[in-house]
Amino acid sequence: MKAIYVATMMAASLALSGQVMADEALAKAKNCLSCHAVDKKLVGPAFKDVAAxxxxxxxxxxxxxxxxxxxxxxxxxxxxxxxxxxxxxxxxKLTTWILAQK
Structure with a gap:
């Protein structure tokens, strides 16, 4: 039973980390990171500040x-x-990712 739980949690974690990576990749592809960063102000606010x-x-x-x-x-x-x-x-998708930043 514990093995099933661990496997399920690992699968969920991989799915979520893949989603986060995909959203970060989309932010890069759409040039969001030219003016924004996750953790510091550039031209625009840091995404973590937007989330807060x-x-x-x-x-x-x-x-x-x-x-x-x-x-x-x-x-x-x-x-x-x-x-x-x-x-x-x-x-x-981008906004969901931005609002999830901490």
Missing amino acids: KYKGDAGALDKLATKVKAGGKGAWGEIPMPPNNVTPEEAK
């Missing part, structure tokens, strides 16, 4: 996915974020 700011906000995923796709300004300073060439699904 929107922690507990039930509407954050949709709100931020819209900003990822359409761009935005004013939330983090004077420098605007330009619109990004992502699908709505990619924007949600």
Whole structure:
């Protein structure tokens, strides 16, 4: 029984780490990391700071996915974020990953 539990947990862990890696790969592919980093401010805020700011906000995923796709300004300073060439699904995937940063 313990072996089944361990195997199940390992499979779930691999699936989650694969998902995290895929989302980080998408962030790299879409050039998000040209202006953002996970743990420090570059041109835009650190993703962990975005996650902290929107922690507990039930509407954050949709709100931020819209900003990822359409761009935005004013939330983090004077420098605007330009619109990004992502699908709505990619924007949600990226936003889900960003909001999971700690």
